[in-house]
Amino acid sequence: MAKLTFLGAAGCVTGSKYLVEAAGKRLLVDCGIFQGSQELQDRNYKPLPVDPKTIDCAMLTHAHLDHTGWLPVLAKDGYHGPIFANPATIELTTILLKDSAHLQEEDTLHAQTHKYSRHAEPRALYTTDDVDPVLKQLKTMPRSGGFDISPEFHVASYDAGHILGSSSLELTITEGGRKTVVVFSGDIGRYSQVILKDPTTPPSKADALICESTYGDREHPDGNPAELLAQIVNRVVKRGGSIVIPSFAIGRTQTFMYYLRQLEDQQRIPRVPVYVDSPMALSATDLYLKHREDHDLEFAREEGSDGKGDPLNVHEFHLTRSVEESKAINDVKTPCIIISASGMVSGGRVLHHLAQRLSDARNAVILAGFQAEGTRGRALQEGAKSLKLFGQDVPVCAEIVEMGQFSAHAGKSELMRWLTALPAPPRQTYLTHGEPAAAQALQAAIQQKFQWKAAVARYLDAVTIGS
């Protein structure tokens, strides 16, 4: 019998961590940071209920910080084992963790200098020095097909279509001659999107399915993303404003660059400067171009067989690496587009840009990703009249535009499509990585369409898997 404990992404969309215990071994699947409300963020500072020294191995579904961002703490707390992931995920995780440590240091320094933190002595969860040991623990497993993590744990990976390298993982546990299959959906992406291949549902019959439910209660709006983006760029440029897009440097940034380049080439928008305000954006874009195993056919065609096409590069591209360069964007008074982290406005340099531009009605903010409860991004989405930035209330006069068409997560019917492709009903299904309403809505939809029982996972609950 295997035991599975939900150490995160249960009742919320962040902090993904699942502990599998079987055959006397412990395997951790993902190790994400909690983001969003203060209560969630405080969990990042609490020790795991299981001693990290006793965990034997770990594996990752993809590089996003809510699946990898707690690894430096895990290592600091004594985990020294291997962390398996495919090559693209290892490379993305490397730049993401470095950037995460760097941003935390920047934010902490800023909070200390300006004394607006609720903590007497704000401290970073981890620093750049804590990241290096983790990078040495990252070990390669194949992008697709099977791989033995240990004699007890065998894993097969399938494209999840969410970000570069993202996978659904099918874990086969061998214990006392018996096999138990656990499928981890990871974050499921979109069908028929640009750049990446479609999600693939793992083909084996699962004893247990751990399925994400981020958009379990919602569909993404219809509408052609290119057309919508063209409309807003033209509208804002005409009134002399600028556009701020809160976005992490990985995934959505490349999607926006792809569409902006296409629209420029088709002369459907004017060429305006695009500032990608992230020290790691260029490395991330290079990785997107490098890992051709993830590209769908159309993107491969646009790149050309010699790889010389440049579909992810706009004409007036500016990359900012240092804080000084980032602040210099404040002096740009003519129309421009600024893409800056974090995607949920929970921290990072986008705060400076919003502090600068949110009070001007000529400007616009595009919210393209999921905005978790308790984040400033959610507040903007829900029509907040002002936003607290660096201890100041900044009035929200800029146009706030939601563009769910750019989401990297499957909408409800896409989740159902992924589930429909399962070869047989899983014996047990647990819904994770969703706020309660989303997970419950998906639970009801599964019950109604497939007549399976699905449970909504609860934080720190442990369940038994297999017979």
Ligand SMILES: [Zn+2]
């Ligand atoms: Zn993700």
